[in-house]
Amino acid sequence: MDYSLHILILVAIYAGSAISLDLIAGHTGLVSLCHAAFHGLGAYTTALLATRAGIPFPVSILAGVVIAVLLSFAISLPSFRLHGDYFTIATFGFQMILFGLFNNWIELTRGPLGVPGIPAPVIFGWHVDTNLEFLVLAASFCCFSGFVVYRITNSPFGRVLHAIREDEVFAQANGKNTLYYKVAAFAVSAALASSAGSISAHYVTFIDPTSFTVMESILVLSMVIIGGAGSPLGPMVGAMILVTLPEALRFMDLPTSVAANLRQMIYGSLLVVMMMFRPQGLVGRYRFGR
């Protein structure tokens, strides 16, 4: 029971994060490889504020969001001058720099030792300390993320994002300041990713830099692509599959190192197969990259 609750919580957190990545990758058509860096920003901000200063959870999660949004400007304003693959490379660079910071700024983050003993969050008097309560928190975050992205993409603002995805020059020709739209979408995506990181840090109670590597970014991106980019349900389905499928390997009595490698092989082959035979993902309609 506790185990299935654990899986559900992971699915909810990842789904919320994948939905936010979908806003930039699926709806705006910009592949970002730094989602895990934003998770890390949120996670480290809340973890450090909670363990060192005892700041309550709602405040620290907001602090994480503010930091993530500011840093998202630092990356999006310059790199949106570049298009397509160069944006991907710039986000990749950002991801590696932030990982370097988490790993090497030992005075602040304790480096590879990580930050242990993150307390259970207290939200306006509500102590979230059982797994069931955590599931409620994670699920409401997932719903909130889905709601935000759904509202954005079904508004005039979202239509501009779709126009940018299909033909950016055309959107500009229609008088849209595409830079503004892209920067705003990236900031929203970063804010949601940072909150996902904060929640998961409080759930696991321990963070270290290895949870925020580029592989994690690729994992979230795979969820978006495999579920179906640019659709409301796609990222959730993707998160569900990519979290539960590897868990099935647990029951096959494999050594842990083999299981970890098999898991990554599954992600990898699913990515290739999806790109080749079903670019719209399992439940999506938009054919990614065509």
Place this chain on the structure above:
Amino acid sequence: MVIVQLLLNGLIIGSIYSVVALGFSVVFQTVRFLNFAHAGYYTLAGYFTFLFLVQFKFHPAIAFSFVCVVVVLVGCMTEFFVYRPLRRRRASSQSLLLASLGLYLVLQNLVSLAWGDDTKTIRTAPIVEGHNFLGARITTVQIVIVVVNALLICTLAILMRTKVGKVFRAVANDNDLACCVGISTDHVIMGAFGIASFMASVAAILLGFEIDLTPTAGFKLLVMAMIAAIIGGIHSFTGAALGGIVLGLAQNVAIWQLPSKWQDCVAFALLIIFLLFRPLGIAGRRGSDNGVESQ
């Protein structure tokens, strides 16, 4: 002389960056996508060297040629079974990029499953003291690395000035137009993947005698090679070679002032600076689209 040693180290690792970056850039120029599977070829080559040289105890010359053949085959297979069908379906460069990420994950984890995640070594020769060069030390292996890499870069430079090179540049410049004048672009692209995986295997064999093997080292090296290709100018072969040396030197000179743990951050900071102020790269010329919008 600390600075001479640092410059030498920068040159050695820089020459490896150059060779990997050149292979990466050959594919980028002809197909226009970032091939992350390049790191997979590199990793595979390192471990096949371990297999043939240490586990099967083949003669080095035979082992090295086997490694190159196998890895070139793998490189061509990824093109034939994954990228070519994707191009047929008019997939965007982003789809190709994602597929290549998937391929990398598959290749790297195959290596991990076959040989385990622990460190493997192919260095069998006894450790000897290096030669003295202006107060700095350089080992014979390191001299071989620099010489072989320089030869490889020169060969490619000469190749690009022949008819073969002209065909390559035609495909790189305009795929459809090259097709119109009767160039078989599929063959050229297959050749590009062959060259790329060959250069990756040479780099892997050479660096294997300097640094021990781990399954994930290839990815890190590819990242550096990508940065090298971009700061050098990804649309020219000289750029990729130059960028590798510049990156290697910059990283090692940075050690002079900064703790070495910030080496990666130096590389990425350099990348961001170049993307901001000179996205064309060192050797890039205006007019060759390098991902910069015209506004």
